[in-house]
Amino acid sequence: MSENDWRLKLHPEIPKGSKPVLVVVLDGWGEAPDGPYNAISQANTPCMDSLKHGAPGRWMLLKAHGTAVGLPSDADMGNSEVGHNAMGSGQVIDQGANLVDHALKDGSIFSGEGWKYTEPAFAEHTLHFIGLVSDGGVHSRYDQLIGCIRGACKRGAKRIRVHVLTDGRDVEDGTSQLYVTQLHRDLQALSAEGCDARIASGGGRMRVTMDRYESDWNIVKRGWEAHVLGEAPHKFTDPVDAIKQLRAPPGPGKMPISDQWLDPFVIVDGTGQPAGTIQDDDAVVIFNFRADRVVEISKAFEYKDFTAFDRKRWPKTRFVGMMQYDGELKLPAHYLVPPPFISRTTGEYLAHNGVRTYACSESQKIGHVTFFWNGNRSGYFNAELEKYEEIPSDTGIAFNQKPAMKAREICEAGKAALRSLKYDQVRLNFPNPDMVGHTGDLQATIEACTVVDQCVKELLDVVDEVGGRFLVTADHGNAEEMVQLNKKTGKVVMDSEGKPIPLTSHTLNPVPVAIGGPGLPASVHFRQDLTEPGLSSVGPTIINLLDFEAPPHMAPSLFPAHGMELPTGV
Ligand SMILES: O=C(O)[C@H](O)COP(=O)(O)O
């Protein structure tokens, strides 16, 4: 595209503001009826309440799950990757889960370059699978794993080893035993047919392998030691037994250890030999389709010069990802399914139009407002116009221990960026409702939502002070539904002791979006004619708030289309 093709037209109805636009993503802040297990309605949230009730026509709900964000079906909850992709690109893109489904269905996964790259290992070496074993559909799916394993056996793989990362975050806590039992059985059945397939190592996703954005490399180191070197503090001969024992409550009256936080373990034979370390010439498949939590382990396998931790041994493997996780870094070089092609995003357009952007979050979510926002692309579009700032997250703790996380620091950084008048767009992500929501701890999540509301208030005060505009929204639900609800009756699901079962995952709920600020003419309201608008409408709306008309390939803006009458006093 030539520079001219990137040129955005000035919006005819929204007057040129040339004042900063604040964009806030409240990670995991969904909308659900008030109730005792809705951490948002239980929290003290005067600011978000005033956006909802105080400015009619400037607050609405957006669909943040399922087909509205490119997932296979409306039974799929939203997540950060697809949510930020949709908002930042202004488009609905067929996402990884969908693309892998198609590739398995039509068999193209087995004829692609990535698969062929693994095949020379099949006859005499081991084929390893590493990834998240659950049906969450956020990072991976069990049926896709088993589809690949069966496909490998059919195509001559003689020895398969699976390194399991247990979930309890995208699915109910406690289900890891079910998934591992299922996998163990499925692998036994394949072994009986002559394909020697076994579980070799594993651990909980928050302790082993699946770190993100380099928040804590120790997590990846533990995984490397267990999967590659066969070293872990716990050794078991039976994988189901491993899960049972690692989940055992640490003392009388204590809760079981969550699936997310299980220690690393290695499966050994009767003589203590690991069931499957990773050796030269083995093939290794990471079966997660989502990028953020497998970029680091991919680097450990792929990069010759690697200093994040001492690998002790670096086997020369045939390494492939389910997808290419970072198009910019070409990481990994080999992959089974081409990733979603996300182009012509808001970030790229705005950079071509001279818009200066500041984006900030803490480590846990910094890639969400940069990498995912920009269509899974690392780095700047234009380093002179953009600044991405990361506040280091705490490491080694579950965030219910510190529900405020780094919200205050993100808030201060955002306020300073607005006041500096050096940026046209100040984009922030507050991780709290999501990260604390994932722990299933209701009280801590209420606290998290209260803190975040205070931060939004302070930021909006600064928008007032500088005469700017704002858009506040969220990427998917989480904190608004903290216990499991019966899908048919909507009633709270109780455990055998009559206690509500916590919900640690995201939800299917819509999310709010609100606009305002003194820089926005009083006549500007959301249009009312869109049926079920989704998160992809956020991108073009931000482009409008920055004075431009959005390009036509994007979803409809939430503002009335050009020439349409602006609703007044809705
Ligand atoms: O990776 C995670 O933490 C969860 O699987 C999904 O959470 P996120 O989509 O909000 O990051």
Ligand SMILES: [Mn+2]
């Ligand atoms: Mn999120």
Ligand SMILES: [Mn+2]
């Ligand atoms: Mn989440």
